[in-house]
Amino acid sequence: MSSQKVTFTSIVVGGGLSGLLMAMYLSRMGGRVQVFERRSVRTSWPRSGRSINLLLSARGLSALRELDLEETAKKTISVPVYGRTVHTIANTTSFVPYSDDGRKPVHICSRWDLHRMLREEAEGLPNVTLHYGQQCVGVDPDKGSVSFVDTETKQQHEVSADFVIGADGTYSAVREHLLRRVPANFEQTVLSLGYRELTIRPEDQDGGGLDRHTSHDWPRGRHMLFALPNLDNSFSGTMILPLNGRESIESLRTETDVREFFAHHYPDVSPMMPDLTDEFLSRKLATFLTVRTSRWHHRDKVVLIGDACHTVVPFYGQGMNAAFEDCAVLASRLLAHGDDRESAFAEYVALRKPNTDALAEISVRHLDGLVDPVRHSIRETRHRMSVRLNRLARLPGTRLYEMVTHTTAPYAECVVAAARQERRARWLGLSVLMAFYAARSWIDHVSRRLRQRRSGMKSQEA
Numbered sequence: 001m002s003s004q005k006v007t008f009t010s011i012v013v014g015g016g017l018s019g020l021l022m023a024m025y026l027s028r029m030g031g032r033v034q035v036f037e038r039r040s041v042r043t044s045w046p047r048s049g050r051s052i053n054l055l056l057s058a059r060g061l062s063a064l065r066e067l068d069l070e071e072t073a074k075k076t077i078s079v080p081v082y083g084r085t086v087h088t089i090a091n092t093t094s095f096v097p098y099s100d101d102g103r104k105p106v107h108i109c110s111r112w113d114l115h116r117m118l119r120e121e122a123e124g125l126p127n128v129t130l131h132y133g134q135q136c137v138g139v140d141p142d143k144g145s146v147s148f149v150d151t152e153t154k155q156q157h158e159v160s161a162d163f164v165i166g167a168d169g170t171y172s173a174v175r176e177h178l179l180r181r182v183p184a185n186f187e188q189t190v191l192s193l194g195y196r197e198l199t200i201r202p203e204d205q206d207g208g209g210l211d212r213h214t215s216h217d218w219p220r221g222r223h224m225l226f227a228l229p230n231l232d233n234s235f236s237g238t239m240i241l242p243l244n245g246r247e248s249i250e251s252l253r254t255e256t257d258v259r260e261f262f263a264h265h266y267p268d269v270s271p272m273m274p275d276l277t278d279e280f281l282s283r284k285l286a287t288f289l290t291v292r293t294s295r296w297h298h299r300d301k302v303v304l305i306g307d308a309c310h311t312v313v314p315f316y317g318q319g320m321n322a323a324f325e326d327c328a329v330l331a332s333r334l335l336a337h338g339d340d341r342e343s344a345f346a347e348y349v350a351l352r353k354p355n356t357d358a359l360a361e362i363s364v365r366h367l368d369g370l371v372d373p374v375r376h377s378i379r380e381t382r383h384r385m386s387v388r389l390n391r392l393a394r395l396p397g398t399r400l401y402e403m404v405t406h407t408t409a410p411y412a413e414c415v416v417a418a419a420r421q422e423r424r425a426r427w428l429g430l431s432v433l434m435a436f437y438a439a440r441s442w443i444d445h446v447s448r449r450l451r452q453r454r455s456g457m458k459s460q461e462a
């Protein structure tokens with residue numbers, strides 16, 4: 001980051017992953033930052049329960065690098081993972097690397113460890129103040145002021161600053177108040193699937209045959225289980241099921257239902273889930289949302305980042321990575337535009353929105369190939385063929401997954417490049433096929449001619 005200093009005051013609503021990272025960027029720029037978080041610091045940052053693990057990849061790491069946190073994140077709170085092991089119902093496995101050469105890892109870390117790391121860093125900065133138990137209940141986008149209720153005392157108070165950053169997640173109160181003030185499109189879509197977090201705890205040290213340096217998928221068509229390694233020997237599993245119908249969240253109501261379902265569909269892994277029935281029946285059900293809004297900022301006063309402006313379903317493992325990228329881009333635009341904050345916000349939105357829209361689409365599409373084992377293998381074969389055909393023709397060939405996960409190329413450009421490669425592969429495939437048929441017809445033609453000539457010669461001899 002440039003060392004140019006800008007002085008301003010700002011309020012960050014939401015002390016989650018992107019709010020804390022943004023606070024650090026703003027502090028580096030010389031701003032005074034107050035972060036207001038709804039949860040109380042003492043009670044609400046669970047170490048267990050709904051402990052979702054996150055894939056940290058190139059974009060997230062790049063933002064952390066700018067704040068000198070990349071190495072700490074990699075070395076102290078994550079497990080490097082090189083691909084996905086897919087487990088079939090017949091108890092066979094196949095491996096799908098996360099990168100074309102199989103050598104580039106993604107880093108799996110617990111949401112809470114990552115959050116703790118960011119919180120401790122932010123708390124150590126002299127010009128950042130964190131306020132907990134403060135719920136945003138109102139925003140005046142014209143004034144840049146925010147009303148909070150103290151969740152313990154229930155007292156309401158108002159705070160103002162030069163500008164406000166809404167980093168308060170999927171159900172953002174800042175976004176809600178922004179949209180009340182300025183008309184805009186807002187769209188929320190929910191998949192007809194839900195998920196529950198489960199713990200997989202292999203008893204033996206070798207992980208019960210579950211490699212700690214891969215993620216694990218059990219795709220079963222209507223439902224699937226996937227697991228990401230933790231720092232200890234355990235894995236955090238996520239069971240994804242339809243909300244209704246047969247083999248659904250709705251149909252699995254009793255301990256017997258759950259036990260029989262897992263014994264039937266997940267016989268290899270369910271013995272490694274000692275708290276299966278308890279966890280499945282008691283843990284909160286969560287759903288998969290996509291949220292888009294056409295309005296991300298108001299003048300030079302309010303701007304949204306992270307899930308508050310683009311919640312995506314998690315199948316690509318990019319929501320947080322994209323949120324961290326928002327922080328880096330917004331900080332760079334603020335530095336570039338100096339006092340002209342409105343232009344900085346407008347440019348940030350222009351740079352990010354087409355890309356997070358593209359991410360939202362590929363994230364939903366990616367689910368198909370994850371849950372359905374047949375589609376999964378067709379998709380993988382198609383991608384591999386497409387890459388090979390392009391490379392055979394000495395053209396660039398990289399899987400979309402590789403571009404999204406291991407580069408910082410804008411998401412929309414990755415999608416366009418992958419579509420271009422697919423088109424080329426289709427043409428190249430067609431050309432190979434046509435060349436094959438042309439060669440076969442030529443060989444047929446020549447051998448027919450030879451046969452004719454030979455039979456002509458024989459009749460002359462006769």
Ligand SMILES: Cc1cc2nc3c(=O)[nH]c(=O)nc-3n(C[C@H](O)[C@H](O)[C@H](O)COP(=O)(O)OP(=O)(O)OC[C@H]3O[C@@H](n4cnc5c(N)ncnc54)[C@H](O)[C@@H]3O)c2cc1C
Nearest residue numbers: 014016018038055136168169306307314317318319320321
């Ligand atoms: C199951 C699952 C798996 C995922 N896996 C991955 C992954 O592997 N990789 C990846 O990159 N992303 C992943 N994501 C997405 C990732 O979790 C989000 O994109 C990321 O947390 C967004 O960060 P955020 O700071 O914008 O929002 P959040 O992390 O939700 O933080 C918002 C904060 O605002 C606070 N808040 C909310 N309302 C108020 C209010 N009114 N007043 C004050 N504070 C408020 C909340 O308490 C919270 O602390 C996953 C998501 C899910 C659900």
